[in-house]
Amino acid sequence: MGDTQLAARVRGLTKCFGDVVALDGVDLDLAPGRIHGLAGPNGAGKTTLLGLLLGLAVADGGELEVLGRPVGRALAAPHGMAGFVDGPGLYPSLTARKNLAALAALHGKDTRAGRIDEALAEVGLTEVADDRVRGFSLGMRQRLGLAAALLTDPRLLVLDEPSNGLDPAGKQHVHRALQRLAADGVTVVLSSHRMDDLQALCDEVTILATGRVRFSGPLEKLAAENRELEHRLLTSDPRTARRVAAEAAGARVVAEAGTRRGNEALVVRASAPAVEELVAALVHAGVRVREVAPVVPPLEAAFLALTEQQQEGER
Numbered sequence: 001m002g003d004t005q006l007a008a009r010v011r012g013l014t015k016c017f018g019d020v021v022a023l024d025g026v027d028l029d030l031a032p033g034r035i036h037g038l039a040g041p042n043g044a045g046k047t048t049l050l051g052l053l054l055g056l057a058v059a060d061g062g063e064l065e066v067l068g069r070p071v072g073r074a075l076a077a078p079h080g081m082a083g084f085v086d087g088p089g090l091y092p093s094l095t096a097r098k099n100l101a102a103l104a105a106l107h108g109k110d111t112r113a114g115r116i117d118e119a120l121a122e123v124g125l126t127e128v129a130d131d132r133v134r135g136f137s138l139g140m141r142q143r144l145g146l147a148a149a150l151l152t153d154p155r156l157l158v159l160d161e162p163s164n165g166l167d168p169a170g171k172q173h174v175h176r177a178l179q180r181l182a183a184d185g186v187t188v189v190l191s192s193h194r195m196d197d198l199q200a201l202c203d204e205v206t207i208l209a210t211g212r213v214r215f216s217g218p219l220e221k222l223a224a225e226n227r228e229l230e231h232r233l234l235t236s237d238p239r240t241a242r243r244v245a246a247e248a249a250g251a252r253v254v255a256e257a258g259t260r261r262g263n264e265a266l267v268v269r270a271s272a273p274a275v276e277e278l279v280a281a282l283v284h285a286g287v288r289v290r291e292v293a294p295v296v297p298p299l300e301a302a303f304l305a306l307t308e309q310q311q312e313g314e315r
Ligand SMILES: Nc1ncnc2c1ncn2[C@@H]1O[C@H](COP(=O)(O)OP(=O)(O)OP(=O)(O)O)[C@@H](O)[C@H]1O
Pocket: 017, 020, 021, 022, 040, 041, 042, 043, 044, 045, 046, 047, 048, 049
């Protein structure tokens, strides 16, 4: 795909706040119709990057192209973009419905009741449509902010931690709305601290640590980065299992991890294929394997390995 088709193209982006280097030569490509996740420890630069995309601040260096247009030094949200960082800007004294009407009118968009009702339904706020926003929870505000963004018919949607404060039903509404947008060709970029949310939603992720990109690409590639993981095994015969694991190629017994559901658990460090071999060897030795699971989910393990490496390298 040619770069001209990208929803956003970022090259060597830097941003400092006094002595703090928030972004340090960041490259990022956002492909159309994809949901791109941004992850990273606190202070990694996620909000700063999303803010620059939204035109809320100006970069100190590098290139930033959004929806085919270079973003210059003027602070202006590029046309066709929607989103928010640090929570959506809403009018507390107005109802949810009136907020949407006011925000859509501000953008010169369709304010017909039908369209507003649709947006409210999409984020699951129909029942509180006529309640004042002042009494809304964080999760309800986040969803209303998303509804407001939907009304502007964006081609690029930028969201900073949109899952913050959402209950499971709210999360489902938000995930469905974002997936519907992506299916319609809208590009979505969002930050999250939850690797499980990123896994459920995103095609690609970028991991930032101390202002630098540590990984950018498909999620499967990230999970595969961390080849050896600790796995917990529950078996019918812990003693034999331990002996078989100690002899298995490519597996190292880490510890006996106490008991779980009355069984003694065994923890081994091994790659996914080596774990499969071990399970086959256990079955061959007459040991029943009741449960095999990574101690830390693969994506989270890859995230920790990448971000810890970066921080240690800088000490
Ligand atoms: N307006 C500002 N003034 C001074 N420093 C800032 C400002 N905005 C961000 N920073 C600093 O820049 C760095 C990156 O911050 P940023 O908020 O982008 O990180 P983040 O990845 O979004 O973090 P979190 O996960 O905690 O939200 C941090 O060290 C932060 O303290």
